[in-house]
Each structure stands twice: as structure tokens, then as C-alpha cells.
Amino acid sequence: MTNSGEITAGKILEAARQLIMRRGYSGFSYADISDAIDIRKASIHHHFPTKTDLAIAVVRQHREMFDTDLLTLQASGADALTQLRAYVGYWERCIADDSAPFCVAGMLGAELPALPDEVAQEVRAYFENFDKWLEEVLASGAKSKQLKLRGTAKSEAKLLVSLIYGAMLAARAYGNAELFKDVANDAIAQLSRP
Amino acid sequence: MTNSGEITAGKILEAARQLIMRRGYSGFSYADISDAIDIRKASIHHHFPTKTDLAIAVVRQHREMFDTDLLTLQASGADALTQLRAYVGYWERCIADDSAPFCVAGMLGAELPALPDEVAQEVRAYFENFDKWLEEVLASGAKSKQLKLRGTAKSEAKLLVSLIYGAMLAARAYGNAELFKDVANDAIAQLSRP
DNA sequence: CTTATCCTACCAACTAGTAGGATGGCAAAG
DNA sequence: CTTTGCCATCCTACTAGTTGGTAGGATAAG
Numbered sequence: 249m250t251n252s253g254e255i256t257a258g259k260i261l262e263a264a265r266q267l268i269m270r271r272g273y274s275g276f277s278y279a280d281i282s283d284a285i286d287i288r289k290a291s292i293h294h295h296f297p298t299k300t301d302l303a304i305a306v307v308r309q310h311r312e313m314f315d316t317d318l319l320t321l322q323a324s325g326a327d328a329l330t331q332l333r334a335y336v337g338y339w340e341r342c343i344a345d346d347s348a349p350f351c352v353a354g355m356l357g358a359e360l361p362a363l364p365d366e367v368a369q370e371v372r373a374y375f376e377n378f379d380k381w382l383e384e385v386l387a388s389g390a391k392s393k394q395l396k397l398r399g400t401a402k403s404e405a406k407l408l409v410s411l412i413y414g415a416m417l418a419a420r421a422y423g424n425a426e427l428f429k430d431v432a433n434d435a436i437a438q439l440s441r442p
Numbered sequence: 443m444t445n446s447g448e449i450t451a452g453k454i455l456e457a458a459r460q461l462i463m464r465r466g467y468s469g470f471s472y473a474d475i476s477d478a479i480d481i482r483k484a485s486i487h488h489h490f491p492t493k494t495d496l497a498i499a500v501v502r503q504h505r506e507m508f509d510t511d512l513l514t515l516q517a518s519g520a521d522a523l524t525q526l527r528a529y530v531g532y533w534e535r536c537i538a539d540d541s542a543p544f545c546v547a548g549m550l551g552a553e554l555p556a557l558p559d560e561v562a563q564e565v566r567a568y569f570e571n572f573d574k575w576l577e578e579v580l581a582s583g584a585k586s587k588q589l590k591l592r593g594t595a596k597s598e599a600k601l602l603v604s605l606i607y608g609a610m611l612a613a614r615a616y617g618n619a620e621l622f623k624d625v626a627n628d629a630i631a632q633l634s635r636p
Numbered sequence: 637c638t639t640a641t642c643c644t645a646c647c648a649a650c651t652a653g654t655a656g657g658a659t660g661g662c663a664a665a666g
Numbered sequence: 667c668t669t670t671g672c673c674a675t676c677c678t679a680c681t682a683g684t685t686g687g688t689a690g691g692a693t694a695a696g
Contacts, residue, residue: 256675271556275468277651291676293653350552357615358544358552362465375615398632403624406612407605410625414608418600421551421569430597431604438592450641471685485642487687 257295259285265306269350273303273359273367300364303356307370310352311377318381328389329440336412336432343416344425353378354413379405386439395439404439411435451489453479459500463544467497467553467561494558497550501564504546505571512575522583523634530606530626537610538619547572548607573599580633589633598633605629 263284267276278289278299296302317338321331342348353374360368383405389395397404415431457478461470472483472493490496511532515525536542547568554562577599583589591598609625 272466272468272553274466275553275556278653279650288677289652290654290678294675297653299652349555353615354611355552357611358549359466359469360614361543362469372615372617375612379616399628403628406616406621407625407628410608410612410621411601411605412608413611414604414606417548417551417607417611418569418604420554421547421566422573422600423566427600427604431601434593434597434601472687473684482643483686484644484688488641491687493686 256287256291260287260292260295260302261306261309264302265310265352268303268306268352268355269348272355273299273363300366303363303367304370307353307356307367307374311374314374314378314381322381322385327392328385328394329436331385332389332436332439336436339412339416340429340432343419343428346425349425350416350420351413354416357413358417375409379409382408389439397439408435450481450485454481454486454489454496455500455503458496459504459542459546462497462500462546462549463542466549467493467557494560497557497561498564501547501550501561501568505568508568508572508575516575516579522579522586522588523630525579526583526630526633530630533606533610534623534626537613537622540619543619544610544614545607548610551607552611569603573603576602583633591633602629 260281263281264276267280267284271280278292281287281292282289292302296305318331318335321334326334339348339351343350353371356363356367356371357375360371363371383401386395386397386404386408387401390397390401399407412432412435415428418431419425419428454475457475458470461474461478465474472486475481475486476483486496490499512525512529515528520528533542533545537544547565550557550561550565551569554565557565577595580589580591580598580602581595584591584595593601606626606629609622612625613619613622
């Protein structure tokens, strides 16, 4: 082995993640990754035989990162508001410094009808996972009276998912990173009791 | 002329709009349009020399439709709530019957960093136009005390844009057309006085 | 005659993916 | 310790198909 495959696979995943966030699934090619990191196209196919495999790996990695960060915080017993702020704060920073201007699952979600079935399935799984966490956090916050919900935890979760992903889209469309921060914080402020 | 160019150009625009809504700018090709309507690829280039030209025309047409429908309703003196409901109701129906499952500008907005500059500019113009209308409607509703805003008309407009486009994305990601209806109506209900 | 429309027949560049060979680490056999 | 063979990694070179776009001709309406 001239180099650890783990490292190379990681670099490929990171490059693919950046490309999907910015250009979408049909907007990037193996040649783009080849240009971004120092590797030949055929070597990418060695690690991820097809584009479908690569996209699935990117989404799965993103979900695992979410799980280790936020499901862990949840398990540690942090209160609902802290958890919500941790999640939103993450995206605020990523969008502000342009290190991750869009959730990879959100981008693929928009492209859903154009994706290979297996990728689409993985994207839906990401949203289910996110939705489940959000619902639990909202329900626990409502139970402890830290949060006031207008509807059920289920409906409020759907509303927040829409708002968060919509704010990402709007921030991009208006070329204004502040927009995400303003909208998301507004939504959280409204959930927390006065 | 074997056929009226106006009609052909219209059919091309409609096919392109459908394709962009479902697959995005980089997800469709001239061949897709050629398959959708009965025309050769080269003939599409006669009406829209480049893909950039075609995308610009699609967005511009969509904005013009918006203007004739909603700026006209506004000019006719309809109250704020009626205008908001007309806008949201339009998308509710389009998403429910799958005739327009996503706003073409929203899809392109997500892809913005991957678009040719001229197309990106047109997309931004669409959002500016939409934003301006929404802000005016909200301000007029607040003035007449028909609507209660939590912040300024400006900030509330940004929040609503996020919510609406996010709800489109979420409806697609969850494969649930009802979601858009629920989220959007919730938002409007909250704006209208009790 | 001019012009708009639409066509067949191209093109160079790019797409995802394959074939097969070079390198080199590592482990078992001697 | 050394040799042998294996296998992961990465490469060059290639493929068949698709991409956006062009050249130039046929048809027909004004």
C-alpha cells in the first residue's frame, strides 16, 4: 500500500460532499473529484465503484455525524433548547464561513426525482432520522414546559424542518448568510417561553 | 412555416419547466425535451440557442405568470389574507396533483452555485420580485390590522419565503404532498388575527 | 426573394465505468 | 531471515454513450 485507503476514501467523500452541497448530484462528475484532490478517476471507482455508491456513502456519513453529535447530546440529558440551539448553531457557522453552505441531504432532497432509487432511499432515511430526533426534542421540551408548541410535536417538527431547509435555500438564493441565522433564531425564540 | 413558432417555443418552455422542476438545471438535457415533445434537438437550438437562454426564458416566463396573477390581484385591491391564500392555494393544488411539484426558481435557487451567471441573475431577480410582493402584502395586512406580524414586514417576509420553499422541499423529501398544505396553512393561520 | 421553422448529419468534449498492469506492504512458508 | 505469493491501492489507457452546440439543406408562408 502506497497510502492508507482510509485516508483516500475520506478525502474522496469530503470532496464529493462539497460538490453535492454546491452543485447537486447531477452537477458533479468523477472528473471534478479528480481535480479537487490528487487522484485519478479510476482510483475513485476503486473506492466507490459507482456514483450511486459514492452518493450513498456521503449521505450515510452525514447521518452518522449527525447521530454521534446530536443523538449523543440528547442521550447526555441536555435540555431541549440546548439541543435545538446546538443544531441550528452548527448550520449557522457552516453557512456563515461557507464550509458547508447547504445540507447535503437537502440538496439531494430537492433532486429526489432525478436520483437513483438507492440514493433516494438513503436521503429519505436521513430525513426520517432527523425528523424523529426533532420530534423527540420538541416533545421533551413541551413536557418540561421549556418549550411552547402551537400544535403537536409531530406537526411542529414538520414546520421546523421546512423552516430550516427553506432558510438554507433562501440564504443561497438571496446570497445572504445572515438570513439563515435570523430566520432560524426567530423560530427558536418563538418556541421558548417568554 | 410548417407550424407556428410561438406554439413550438411554448411547448419547449413547458417541457423545460417540467424538467427543471423535477430534475434541476444540470439534470436535464436537450435530448430530454426532444423525447418529451415531438421535435429534433437542433430545432430546440433554433428557438433557444443555448441551454442558458432556455433556462432564462423559463424563469422569466414563470415570473411573468406570477406578476400577471398576483400583482394584478394586488392592484385590484384584494385584502392581504386573500392574496396570501391565493398564492399558497396555487402551490397547494400544483403540488397535490403533481402538475408543478416544485417552484422552478426554488429548484434553480438550490443549484445556484452551479448555474451560468446569467441564469443565476434571473433566479435572484425572481426571488427579489417575490420578496417585494410578499413584503408589500404583509405590510398592508399589518396596517389594516388584518394580519399580526411578529417582526417587521421585511423579516416576516424572509421567514415566509423560507417556510414556503422549505415546505416544498420537505414535501418532496417526505413524499407527502399534504405536508406543504399543512405547513403553509399553519403559517397563514398564525398570521391572521384570532 | 426573404425569412422562419424544422430537419439530417455532424462534432468535440465530457460522462460513468472497465481492463489490465505497476507498486508495495504484509503474512505465511521455507 | 528470506522468499513467495497475495491483495489493496493507484495508475494509464480505453470504451460506449451522452452532452451542448453547429453546418447546411428542405419546406413553405409572406
